[in-house]
Amino acid sequence: MEIIKVAPRGYCKGVVRAIQIAKEAAKQYPQEPIYVLGMLVHNRYVIEALKQFHIHTIDDKSKTREELLDQIPSGVVIFTAHGISQQAIEKAEKKGLKWIDASCPDVVKTQDIIKEKLQEGYEILYIGKKFHPEAEAICSLSSRIHLIENIQDIPSSLQTSKLFVTNQTTMSMFDVEHLFQAIQTQYPHVLLCEEICNATRVRQEAIAQLKGQEIDTLFVVGDPHSNNSNRLAQIGKEQGIQNVYLIDDVTQIKSSYLIDAKKVAVTSGASTPTYLTNQVIQYLEHYETDQQFPTICINNIL
Ligand code: SF4
Numbered sequence: 001m002e003i004i005k006v007a008p009r010g011y012c013k014g015v016v017r018a019i020q021i022a023k024e025a026a027k028q029y030p031q032e033p034i035y036v037l038g039m040l041v042h043n044r045y046v047i048e049a050l051k052q053f054h055i056h057t058i059d060d061k062s063k064t065r066e067e068l069l070d071q072i073p074s075g076v077v078i079f080t081a082h083g084i085s086q087q088a089i090e091k092a093e094k095k096g097l098k099w100i101d102a103s104c105p106d107v108v109k110t111q112d113i114i115k116e117k118l119q120e121g122y123e124i125l126y127i128g129k130k131f132h133p134e135a136e137a138i139c140s141l142s143s144r145i146h147l148i149e150n151i152q153d154i155p156s157s158l159q160t161s162k163l164f165v166t167n168q169t170t171m172s173m174f175d176v177e178h179l180f181q182a183i184q185t186q187y188p189h190v191l192l193c194e195e196i197c198n199a200t201r202v203r204q205e206a207i208a209q210l211k212g213q214e215i216d217t218l219f220v221v222g223d224p225h226s227n228n229s230n231r232l233a234q235i236g237k238e239q240g241i242q243n244v245y246l247i248d249d250v251t252q253i254k255s256s257y258l259i260d261a262k263k264v265a266v267t268s269g270a271s272t273p274t275y276l277t278n279q280v281i282q283y284l285e286h287y288e289t290d291q292q293f294p295t296i297c298i299n300n301i302l
Contacts, residue, residue, distance in 0.1 A: 001258070003284050004215065004265040006206050010277055012199030012270035014104030015041045018081040019302060021102040025078060026053040029098070033075035037065050037088070038133050040080050040102065041271035042226035044248070049301035064136060066091055076100065082133035083107040085140035106169050106197040107134055111141070113193060117164040118142050122191070125154070127179050128168035129227055135168055151182050163190045169197040170228040170270070172235060173204055199270050200228050204235050210265055211239040217261045218244045219253070219284075221277045222269030229269025241265075250279040251293045258287060275300045 018040050025034055034055045039047055047057045055078070058071050065088045069077070076098045079088070083103045092099045114124055124145040128135035139145050146155055165183050167176045173196050180192050196204075210218070218236040222229025229246060236244040245257060258264075264284055268277040279294050 002263045006267035009267040015271050018102040029076050035072050036078045038080045043223045043271040045301045083137040085137045110195045122162040122164040123160045125165040166193045166195045170200045172231040207235045215265045217264045219266045220246045222272045226269045250283045273301045
């Protein structure tokens with residue numbers, strides 16, 4: 001079995017920065033309870049490892065960030081890499097919480113572009129995922145922002161000469177291109193602005209380049225909540241790779257996945273700890289002689 005280590009893969013600068021900010025908060029406020037509003041980055045091992053720094057995650061997928069704030073009585077709140085709404089910041093201040101913003105600069109850049117276009121009087125079509133915190137923060141900006149997940153969501157009769165289209169930073173570049181074309185067909189005067197972040201783009205391009213390399217199996221190491229990990233798996237399937245598996249960690253590899261595997265590629269999402277991906281690669285490299293899973297040690301995650 002041949003193993004292809006796809007590059008680039010794993011942590012992006014926004015995730016490294018958010019983790020660093022959280023660790024510094026733990027040093028700065030040793031006596032205060034510290035909470036993260038939602039998952040700091042979309043990986044359950046990172047959330048678990050943060051507990052060692054006495055940083056607790058407040059998460060409930062059915063609640064908005066503002067609603068989640070009700071569960072924090074006092075102390076310090078960290079806003080995640082996915083961005084935060086002004087309303088949530090104001091609510092944290094009213095509650096007397098200290099707040100720290102770990103929003104990724106690439107997410108903030110997209111927010112700023114949208115704010116500018118709203119001020120200029122544009123109606124906005126925003127390609128993103130419902131219930132994703134990045135989309136939630138953007139949609140809270142104005143009722144003139146329409147969330148588009150697929151072609152059916154494109155409004156059929158917007159009466160405006162000023163229409164601006166952009167996207168969540170971690171979408172599939174192929175899906176965004178496809179939706180841009182569909183929107184432009186309907187609204188030829190539209191202003192398009194593609195905002196996929198560079199980390200997402202280069203990881204997706206690396207998967208697209210696997211086409212024609214006779215890869216039969218692709219492992220994407222990533223949390224099921226991670227949009228960018230899901231998009232890597234989706235693009236792998238779209239490239240015609242027969243078996244694509246999104247796995248949290250090495251222990252999710254079943255022997256049935258490898259029965260006929262000859263050429264196996266491994267990548268990982270932007271929020272996946274390198275340690276977890278390395279365990280998968282090492283397991284596959286020694287699979288023919290040793291099929292015992294290694295122990296996953298939480299101390300090695302951050
Ligand atoms: S995936 Fe992109 S937008 Fe998200 S944290 Fe990383 S660099 Fe920032």
